[in-house]
Amino acid sequence: MVNLIFVEPSGAEREVAAPEGWSLMEAAFQNGVDGIEAECGGSCTCATCHVYIDEKFIDRLEPMGSNEDEMLDCAAAERRDNSRLSCQIEIKAEFEGMVIQTPDTQI
Amino acid sequence: MSEAGVVILGNGHAGVSVAEQLRRKKYQSAVTLIGAEAGLPYQRPPLSKQYLKGEWDEARLLQRNAEFYRNNDIRLIAADPVISIDPSAHRLELKSGATLPWDKLVLATGSRLQKLEIPGADAEGVVYLQNREQAEALKSAMRSARRAVVIGGGYIGLEGAAALALAGLDVTLVNRSSELLARSASLPVAHWTQRRHENQGVAFRLGEQVAEIRTADNRVSGVRLANGEVLETDLVLVGIGVKPDTDLAESIGLACADGVLVDQQGVTSHPDILAAGDCTRFNHPLCGEAIHLESIQNAVEQGKRVAATLMGEEGIYDAVPWFWSDQYEAKLQIAGIAQGHDLEVIRGDEHAERFSVFCYAQRRLVAVESINAPADHMLARQLLKAGASPLPDDATNPEFNLRSALPS
Numbered sequence: 001m002v003n004l005i006f007v008e009p010s011g012a013e014r015e016v017a018a019p020e021g022w023s024l025m026e027a028a029f030q031n032g033v034d035g036i037e038a039e040c041g042g043s044c045t046c047a048t049c050h051v052y053i054d055e056k057f058i059d060r061l062e063p064m065g066s067n068e069d070e071m072l073d074c075a076a077a078e079r080r081d082n083s084r085l086s087c088q089i090e091i092k093a094e095f096e097g098m099v100i101q102t103p104d105t106q107i
Numbered sequence: 108m109s110e111a112g113v114v115i116l117g118n119g120h121a122g123v124s125v126a127e128q129l130r131r132k133k134y135q136s137a138v139t140l141i142g143a144e145a146g147l148p149y150q151r152p153p154l155s156k157q158y159l160k161g162e163w164d165e166a167r168l169l170q171r172n173a174e175f176y177r178n179n180d181i182r183l184i185a186a187d188p189v190i191s192i193d194p195s196a197h198r199l200e201l202k203s204g205a206t207l208p209w210d211k212l213v214l215a216t217g218s219r220l221q222k223l224e225i226p227g228a229d230a231e232g233v234v235y236l237q238n239r240e241q242a243e244a245l246k247s248a249m250r251s252a253r254r255a256v257v258i259g260g261g262y263i264g265l266e267g268a269a270a271l272a273l274a275g276l277d278v279t280l281v282n283r284s285s286e287l288l289a290r291s292a293s294l295p296v297a298h299w300t301q302r303r304h305e306n307q308g309v310a311f312r313l314g315e316q317v318a319e320i321r322t323a324d325n326r327v328s329g330v331r332l333a334n335g336e337v338l339e340t341d342l343v344l345v346g347i348g349v350k351p352d353t354d355l356a357e358s359i360g361l362a363c364a365d366g367v368l369v370d371q372q373g374v375t376s377h378p379d380i381l382a383a384g385d386c387t388r389f390n391h392p393l394c395g396e397a398i399h400l401e402s403i404q405n406a407v408e409q410g411k412r413v414a415a416t417l418m419g420e421e422g423i424y425d426a427v428p429w430f431w432s433d434q435y436e437a438k439l440q441i442a443g444i445a446q447g448h449d450l451e452v453i454r455g456d457e458h459a460e461r462f463s464v465f466c467y468a469q470r471r472l473v474a475v476e477s478i479n480a481p482a483d484h485m486l487a488r489q490l491l492k493a494g495a496s497p498l499p500d501d502a503t504n505p506e507f508n509l510r511s512a513l514p515s
Binding site: 019022026029030031032034039040041043044045046047067070071073074 | 127131150152153156166167169170171172174175178179403404407429431433438440481482484485486489
């Protein structure tokens, strides 16, 4: 299991343990983290699992695909350099301690 | 308020949404979620996708983990369906014989499968795909089968056919209508989907009826069509649709019409009984007649509206409907309600890997169906929400930025 820290829109921090191979979105969703809607269940079709990734980790992620890039342009909250769709990021052991910020709104 | 609180019948996406939203909104009394199946509530869309392909295990299929329900004080009752409701006493009875009081009741009973009613339909090797147990049965039947016949050309039939074809089976899909997705997508999208499946080796018998399941030792051996053709097969997957499950609602005299009728707040004809998800029929601002939707989006968002109503919040259910389906690696996404449209125009090339169909009714945009065009889909949802209609000529112009049709 990999320990991750999600920061909810209220500022509250939620520590979540999730298996390698799951997506960041699934880790948040199963634990009911506030600020991630994930309406489409992780098929990169809704842009409601938008998150801001810890700057320290951003270069360790797989690069985003063109679908994700297009969807991020349509996300409800501001797109930043560290914006990603959490359903497209597979959890790896090296993510231990990663902080993931949720945006104010997803819809 | 008494300790009885809100009792939710059905632990699918709508039921879980109501329970979760009540707690997010700080509802103070008891919340009870009752399911007919054993185990924790799980997600259904992956049953015909990742779960069927063996990419996901049971833990990954769950909607929320056990800790979530504990932390949020949501009481779960599993494998014990409700058998009767007494509206005047505000009580209900479970199959186990236990009775429960409720202040407010939410029906989230979902859909009931349409069963195949032809000779041989109960043979071993004839499977359906609505719940986890059926997905398990299909998964294990797939392992020993070489050939499969899929009956039904809707989303379940097509996603099932894709999983079977990818697993290396010879697949033939039989559909009563001469077009796939007859009730739910435009012709360009239906034809694109058919070509995509044909490229994968799936054979089609369109406009054909099944007459009989042939058996040997009560195991399926073939499917005979009404035209006399016999398709030899080891496995039959039936996906001929579902009906809103209104049995309990009708048993207590709630107004129903192929769905439990609810108003725009999610309330049934009884003021203390609400309903959400696949089991309902309701008026939507985007559509002239009462509609019934079978989708995750509707289950989750109507569930949210029901929770808001229970908390005394004003407002109506007007979320723009949307839907998605995975066809191999391709994404089919639909925004809006295409019922009764009179004009279709295409943005992009319908023979290419990426395009969208814009559907208009009396010059008003009512739905957009997209193949591998997620940005079109997202903008379509925003356009429909805003009540904005790009001119058909603009919608087909690749140089036209759809965003500019949004009110500023």
